[in-house]
Amino acid sequence: MKQVALGSQGLRVFELGLGCMGMSAFYGDRDDTESVATVHRALDLGVTLFDTAEVYGPFTNEKLLREALGGRRDEVVLATKFGLRIEDDGTVVGPDGSPAYARRALERSLRHLGTDHVDLYYLHRVDPDVPIEESVGGMGELVAEGKVRCIGVSETSAETLRRAHAAFPVTAIQSEYSLFERDAEHNGVLDTARELGIGFVPFSPLGRGFLTGTFQTRADLPEGDARRALPRFGEEAIAANLRVVEALGRIADRKGCTTAQLALAWTIAAGTVPIPGTRRRARIEENVAATEITLTAEDLAEIDAASPHGVATGARNVEAALARDRR
Structure with a gap:
């Protein structure tokens, strides 16, 4: 299995990871049994992040x-995040990127994950009331103590x-990046990460599932x-965006792969490590197979023509979240 460097501080991962959010939150009903089986299948396929x-x-x-990894914790690069103050009863209070909360949140995450360290600890969102230098400085103290290997x-x-x-x-920096969302190429984030030797980890590399072709209405x-609240998933937006998916699907057909695999291969070709989310074994198998696809210069040009920057109809998130994410 192909391993790649993630950033410049020694982390190495398989070139595609697994985003686990949808197994437990935001995307409808849970199926913990299938989710655990999906994690196990990902491990068997060589996924490490x-x-x-x-x-x-x-x-x-x-x-x-914690349940799914069991005795295989040492096989993986485990990433978690803090940045919203959450009370122990689960009440979300608001942004908190302070060093004190970073420590408190990490100690709780270590208990929940059943481990003595995390490999990659992210500031989930920038706290407008805490200078970024203070936030990452506090995270750096956790690295010095051995509770965190690297920060993002x-x-x-x-x-x-x-x-x-x-x-x-x-x-590493984690940002939304896909054939539907290419702002990172135009706002300097992707170029800055490359310049500084920082790994780029796209979340929602399948356009929050849209690029799978699953959604028709x-x-x-x-x-x-x-996703029902997102502008990109309004009825008119879906109809317009399906035309983009169909165009990409024709390219995928010629490559002998699915549209989702084409989209993931494109993010990998860009030198990033995508973390598509799924809670089904069949999907993780499909996603991992995308790492075997080679895109030629001609393929990339055709993909760019079918899905250029700004092609998607509807904003990727609600305005309040977009304003927060511009910090």
Whole structure:
């Protein structure tokens, strides 16, 4: 299995990871039995990067990973996140990127994950009231104590990423990036990460599932699914975006792969380590098979023509979240 460097601080991972959020939060009903089986199948296929966060549940997803990883913890690069103050009863209070909360949240995450350290600890979102230097400085103290191997940030601007890395070496930045969401190519974040030797980890590399071709109408989203509130999943937006998926599907057909595999192969070809989320064994098998696809220069040009920057109809998130993610 192909291993790649994630950042410049020594982490190495399989070139595609597993985002575990949807197993426990935001995407409708849970199926813990199938989710655990999916984690096991991912391990057997060679996946090493597993991504969670304390807010997924809250806490439920970390506990699920503890159960699923069992005695195989040493085989994986385990990533979790903090950044929203969450009380022990699960009440979400608001942003908190302080060093004190970083420590408190990590200690709780270690208990929930059943481990003595995490390999990659992310600041989930920048706290507007705490300078980024203070946040990553506190995270750096946890590295010095051996409770964290490397640190990361999520959804920051290029300027904030540069400031964070100057204060303490950042191993990875996690941001939304896909054939539907290419802002990272145009706002300087991807170029800054490459310049500084910071790994780029795309979340939602399948456009929050849209690039799988699963959704034909809004009714295909289950009740309780958070995507129902997103502009990109409105009825008119879905109809427009399906035309993009169909165009990509024609390219995928010629390559002998699925549209989802084409989209994942594209993110890998960009030098990133995507973490598509799934809670089904069949999907993790499909996703991992994307690592075997080689895209030629001609393929990439055709993909760019079918899905250029700004092609998707509807914003990727609600405006309040977009404003927060520009910090």
